[in-house]
Amino acid sequence: MxxxxxxxxxxxxxxxxxxxxxxxxxxxxxxxxxxxxxxxxxxxxxxxxxxxxxxxxxxxxxxxxxxxxxxxxxxxxxxxxxxxxxxxxxxxxxxxxxxxxxxxxxxxxxxxxxxxxxxxxxxxxxxxxxxxxxxxxxxxxxxxxxxxxxxxxxxxxxxxxxxxxxxxxxxxxxxxxxxxxxxxxxxxxxxxxxxxxxxxxxxxxxxxxxxRGTKGLRAADPRGLYQAADEIAHDLKTDPSTRSLYEYGTLPGVVNLLGLGALPIKNYTTNVKPEGVDMSVWQAPALRAGFDHRGHQCSACGMHHCHMQVLPSGPHKGKIVDEPEYEGWSGAGWAIGVTDPVAVSWLNTQ
CATH class of the missing domain: 3.60.9.10 (Aldehyde ferredoxin oxidoreductase, N-terminal domain)
Structure with a gap:
């Protein structure tokens, strides 16, 4: 070097x-x-x-x-x-x-x-x-x-x-x-x-x-780097504006964007949800609770929003898939008329 x-x-x-x-x-x-x-x-x-x-x-x-x-x-x-x-x-x-x-x-x-x-x-x-x-x-x-x-x-x-x-x-x-x-x-x-x-x-x-390699890295100012990293981590965990991201990632996006009229329902041809769709299952805590899941964090990331999950029902019951981000829930679901979270979760990984 x-x-x-x-x-x-x-x-x-x-x-x-x-x-x-x-x-x-x-x-x-x-x-x-x-x-x-x-x-x-x-x-x-x-x-x-x-x-x-x-x-x-x-x-x-x-x-x-x-x-x-x-x-x-x-x-x-x-x-x-x-x-x-x-x-x-x-x-x-x-x-x-x-x-x-x-x-x-x-x-x-x-x-x-x-x-x-x-x-x-x-x-x-x-x-x-x-x-x-x-x-x-x-x-x-x-x-x-x-x-x-x-x-x-x-x-x-x-x-x-x-x-x-x-x-x-x-x-x-x-x-x-x-x-x-x-x-x-x-x-x-x-x-x-x-x-x-x-x-x-x-x-x-x-x-x-x-x-995974074996070669070391150096920071120009290791102490300053660690201090800044600790401050960023603390803010992400405790600040009200980022707490939701820390806990649920982008899962709240479905309900939030529906409320704003910006969810891509049927490829943006409407902003009105189909009749009979129960939005309570689309709340972030419900989406997370509806699956057996486990953490899937990236390198050096303390955020808890990335998960693997097990499909609880349907023809692919028991299959392990990646928990969709907002783009997956909307793009593999609402945009094409699919509003069953289990079906969307499976389709997102395909």
Missing amino acids: EANLPGGYAGKILRVDLTTERIWTQALRPEECREYLGGVGIGAKILYEEVPPEAHWDHPENRLILATGPLAGLPVWGTGGLTVVTRGALTNGATSTQANGFFGASLKFSGYDAIVLQGQAKRWVYIYINDDVVELRDASQLLGKDTWETQDALAVEHGLSGHQMSVYSIGPAGENLVRFAAIQGDYGHVASKNGVGAVMGKKHVKAVCIV
Whole structure:
């Protein structure tokens, strides 16, 4: 690590040319860190400098960049995220989209601030990262699997599970270049915007699999960082305006937005709920109490709003799914006329 590198940065970018299967690292200069802050900044710089205007989303010259910010891997709530930067399949324009989980922290613990994928693999591969070991491995056995099945299969293959290994992958939609396909990882966290999953599919990359690394990080002012992190955590737990987020996340959004006339009922063709729908089951405490659930927090995050839950009834009774955020309850439910929380919870994970 360069001595005058800003705190929080690993100082290296991992580069993978999928066409030639060449893998190398590139030093991240201190001035780049300061001028292009975080994963979005570094990603946007690389995209602008390396992708010519005539290279569309499906061109080998397009870059798929998975990047983190300077706080990833440090003990600050909400900093374990991942930013994906590319030329997106849906609009063919530059895009960035974020997802949570453990990937960002694991990437930093492996000694990298970003991964840049270029070219197009001649076969389906997944990228395996374990500290300094970076390999392109055959992914033919993973084709056709959804993202949860892919993560399960890779956990078995490598004998690692839980927070020991983070996997971000595409499902059949990404494999088949559906223009709005997403990249999903760590059982329920989604980089969803502008068809980044289709870009990954066009490059014949099924997954990026990263073992939790062993390399340390330094903060420029550790004591100041820990003090600020403690103050943020205290405010989130005690301030009335954030207490609901701490307890229930975005679950109150359904009832609140219905009251404002902004719930996307039947794809925004009306703001009146269907007759006979009991809104008491949509109150945040009722949504949480209606399922057997368990915490599913992201890296370094003390918020309690992310959960896995067990479907209590119906044809998929007993199946473990990711508890939807507001966008899941509305998009996989109210927007398409589904108002049964159990059905929406199952559909949201599919």
